[in-house]
Amino acid sequence: MELRTDRCVLRPFRAADATSVARHANSRQIWLNLRDLFPHPYTVADAESYIGRIADEMPVTRFAVDVDGDAVGSVSLRLGTDIERRTAEIGYWLGEAYWGRGIMSVAVAAATAYAFRELDLLRVFAVPFVRNPASARVLERAGYQREGTMRRSAVKDGEVLDQHLYAALRP
Numbered sequence: 381m382e383l384r385t386d387r388c389v390l391r392p393f394r395a396a397d398a399t400s401v402a403r404h405a406n407s408r409q410i411w412l413n414l415r416d417l418f419p420h421p422y423t424v425a426d427a428e429s430y431i432g433r434i435a436d437e438m439p440v441t442r443f444a445v446d447v448d449g450d451a452v453g454s455v456s457l458r459l460g461t462d463i464e465r466r467t468a469e470i471g472y473w474l475g476e477a478y479w480g481r482g483i484m485s486v487a488v489a490a491a492t493a494y495a496f497r498e499l500d501l502l503r504v505f506a507v508p509f510v511r512n513p514a515s516a517r518v519l520e521r522a523g524y525q526r527e528g529t530m531r532r533s534a535v536k537d538g539e540v541l542d543q544h545l546y547a548a549l550r551p
Contacts, residue, residue: 381440383494385486390443390455390494393434397444397451398427404452404475412537413512414473439499445474445487452478455491457504467503468495472518479514485521492522496550505547509534519546 383390393401402424411420419426434442445453453474460467470491474484495501508515510529520526524546534541 383443383490385490387447387481387483387486389446390487390490391446392437392440393431393442393444393451393454395428395431395435398424398431400451401427401431401444401454404477405473407476409476410473413509413515414471416536418473441468441499443487443491445472445483447478447483453484453487455484455487457491457495457499459499466501467505468499468501470495470504470506482521484518488518488522488524492524492548502550503547505545507533507543507545509536510542510544516544516546522548524548 381392402422405418405422405427406420407422408420411418411422441457441459443455444451445455453472455470455472457468457470459465460469470488472484472488472491474487492504495504506515506519506524507530508519516526525548527545527547530543530545532540533543
């Protein structure tokens with residue numbers, strides 16, 4: 381299962397990706413914009429554990445962002461349950477060396493199209509921190525609409541933060 385774009389390939393993680401993932405994920409700047417379950421510092425052991433946990437996942441909902449054969453980021457779909465079973469929250473990160481190239485916008489767009497086409501979802505949403513305008517731009521370029529701002533909805537690194545709510549709806 382691969383999703384090809386003009387800037388990257390989204391594919392399942394492989395055990396051999398652990399070193400590359402750790403190298404690119406081990407960034408405080410990345411960690412500051414993700415959920416606390418994403419470790420910092422990010423080690424090879426963290427990458428191996430994560431890749432091992434999701435290795436047999438079906439359907440595939442977590443993708444390595446592959447640029448020139450190197451896993452340099454991730455896009456994940458956290459599927460909803462119960463009455464939200466046809467929705468997912470999308471999350472993503474990209475190694476700093478690859479920022480500013482439009483890679484994540486096309487990756488998010490490809491993962492969203494996959495979610496609608498293959499997972500039969502009706503809605504995919506994201507909740508980036510208001511202090512992270514680059515993430516908002518990624519979502520807007522991928523076709524997401526801002527639906528609102530959730531005030532004082534998160535705590536990260538001891539700071540109470542607002543989050544935007546973005547969503548894409550199945551055509």
